[in-house]
Amino acid sequence: MNSMIRSLGIWLIIGLVMMILFNMMGSRSGNEQRISFTEFMDKVETGSVLEVVAQGNNVIGITDGNQRFQTQVPDYPGLYQNLRENSVRIRVSPPERGNVFLAILNSWFPMLLIIGIWIFFMRQMQGGGNRAMSFGKIRTQVTEKKDNPITFSDVQGIDEARDELGEIVDFLSDPDKFRDLGGEIPRGVLLMGDPGTGKTLLAKAI
Structure with a gap:
């Protein structure tokens, strides 16, 4: 976690x-004040616009007070002629797609x-x-009973844990009997305890 x-x-x-x-x-290029096209033309005719940068239908202008503004230009064929008549420097750049x-x-x-x-x-x-x-999908190794002589009777001193594991062995031996009662296969068993308490013997007895 x-x-x-x-x-x-x-x-x-x-x-x-x-x-x-x-x-x-x-926001690098968003510092210009947006004005209407009418305000833009008024600034041009009063001589307060020094330079414009045309980017498609968008025009960015710089006034004599070094203030920047931008406006959206409609279809106006005489715009550039009007700018030249008012001594406005014109630069054209492609639209900023970025x-x-x-x-x-x-x-x-x-x-x-x-x-x-x-x-x-x-x-x-x-x-x-x-x-x-x-x-339940882990591949297990089957051990023959004759190869493992250890049984629960060999485990002493932990009767409660031995009895609980005995119930699991009974379930694995005859699961239908427990399923009829609503039992489900256990997902696993966690054996905890100090060294020498019989965890390994219990695991082998199963």
Whole structure:
């Protein structure tokens, strides 16, 4: 459980760092004030716009006060002629597709992180359940009775444990009798105790 919590904490930290990086990268070009096209043309005609950068229908402008703004330009054939008449420097660059990708990734990343954590927990839980349920599927080595002369009568001093294991042996010998009463095959037996208390003898007696 501690290793699971530690792994989850590491993935959460990685996810938070990635979200911060995506936000920083996405906000690098988002510092411009968005204005209407009418306001943009008013600034151009008053001579307060020094330079514009056209990216498709999006225009980023720089005023004489070194302020940046952006606007969406409609289909306006006389725009560049108007800019030249007002001595505005014009630069053209391709649309930044990376910003769209970052915006999509940034919006979907929290959900993907939650789904990843949920899958991680489900796999951990299923892994533990599979280990527990696979006990009955373990390939066992059959030992002939004549090769193992040890019986429960050879085990002394731990009568309670011996009686409980005797019930398991009876169940394995005749499982139908116990199934009729609602019994189920045991998934395993954990023998605990100090050295020399008879754990090995009990295991051999089974």
